Amino acid sequence: APGLARDKKAAVLAATGKLACEECGFEPAAKHGPACLDAGLDVHHKAPLADLPPGTETALADLALLCATCHRIEHRKIAFAKAS
Numbered sequence: 001a002p003g004l005a006r007d008k009k010a011a012v013l014a015a016t017g018k019l020a021c022e023e024c025g026f027e028p029a030a031k032h033g034p035a036c037l038d039a040g041l042d043v044h045h046k047a048p049l050a051d052l053p054p055g056t057e058t059a060l061a062d063l064a065l066l067c068a069t070c071h072r073i074e075h076r077k078i079a080f081a082k083a084s
Contacts, residue, residue: 001058005043008063013037021067023074028067042071048078 013019019038020027028036044064066074 004058004060004063008043008060008065009038009041011060012065019065021070022064023066023070026067026070040068042066042068044071044074 009019018027018029019041020030021041026040028039028041032039042065044066045058046062046064
C-alpha cells in the first residue's frame with residue numbers, strides 16, 4: 001500500500017527515537033548526521049509478497065527496517081531457500 005514504508009519508519013522512530021537496521025543495527029544518522037536519518041534504510045516484507053494470498057493486507061508488524069546490505073542479503077537467502 002502506498003505510504004506503508006513511510007508509516008513503518010515513522011512508527012519505528014516514534015517507538016525508539018531512531019532509525020536503525022533491525023538486522024545489523026546500522027544507524028545512518030549516527031554515522032552521517034541527522035540529515036541522513038533514513039538514508040540507506042529499506043522497508044522489507046518479512047514474508048515475500050509472491051507467497052501471500054491475493055488481497056492480503058500488510059500490517060506494520062509484517063515489515064522490517066533493513067539497511068540496503070542486509071536487505072540484499074535477505075533476498076539472497078530467500079532465493080537460495082526457494083532453489084533448494
